[in-house]
Amino acid sequence: MTPIPFSPWDMFLNAGPVVRCVMLLLGAASVLTWTIFVAKSAELLRMRVRLRAAENALEDANTLDLGEEWTRENTSIAHALVMAAETERHRSADIHDDGEGVKERIALHLERLEAAEGRRLLRGTGVLATIGATSPFIGLFGTVWGIMTSFTGIAASRATSLAVVAPGIAEALLATALGLVAAIPAVVIYNHLARQTAACRAQVADLTALVMRLVSRDLGRARMGQGRVVRLDARADNALAAAE
Structure with missing residues (x-):
């Protein structure tokens, strides 16, 4: 009697069309x-390096203009944050307030x-969540269908020998095994990428805080300069009044 091959490849070839598609x-x-x-690991690694370099540049910058200059060659979001702050500051130049409105x-x-x-960094990870959640059920569907087919074949041939039943059930169970093989790494990788993405988002939040600090410095210097001008004008008026 010729032994029945039970390697995964042979079971795949001997499986029915539905189980094979699964x-x-x-x-x-x-x-x-x-x-x-x-792909995402390489992207997040490059992003963290760029964000760290931008963070160091903004930490050393003393004004928003210097921050814009030092992050110009950085391909992360840092330059976009600085330019957004710079643009809003120029657009608010004709609004006279204490600076809190500009900062807001x-x-x-x-x-x-x-x-x-943050949404851009999470792009692609949703597919992993879908794979991790649905793969076991897809594999289970293939198993159920394969077992149904096996029992139908048994009923048609009227043979109840284990040697007749075992190949069809083994081929059906291979679908469940493949479902777990697909699902377990997907869940682990999704959690790993979620942690890496959270670290990148924390770095972006740090960059936002650094940009706001530069904005606050520049506005403070502007208010200080206006105060000096007012004091100089007052002194000039007093001097003219004394001369008269």
Whole structure:
């Protein structure tokens, strides 16, 4: 009696069309999972390096203009944050207030940019969550369908020998195994990328705080300069009054 081959490849070839499609779908999901892992890991690593360099540049800058100059070559969101603050400050030049209104408008703009960057960093990870949540059920569907097919074949042939039942059940159970193979790495990789993304978002929040600090410095210097001008004008008026 010729032994029945039970290697995964042979079971895949001997499986029915529905179970085979399920296995192919789970294999594609597994390949997609590892592709996203490699691509997002490289992207987040580069992003963290750029954000760290931008953070150091803004930490050393003393004015917003210097911050704009030192982050000009940085491809992270840092330069966009500085330019947004600079643009809003120029647009508010004709509004006379104590500076709190300007800072509030800049903070709102930077908050929107920070939220958009967070959404961009999370792009692609939702696929991992979907794979991790649905792959076991897809594999279970393939298993149930394969077992149904096996029992239908048993009923048609009227053979109840274990040697007849075992190959079909083994091929069906392979779908569940592939579902777990696709789901477990997807969940682990999703959690890993979520932690890396949270670290990048924290760095973006630090950049926002640094930009707001530069804005506060510049506004403080502007108010100090206006105070000096007022005092000089008052002294000039007093001198003219004394001369008269």
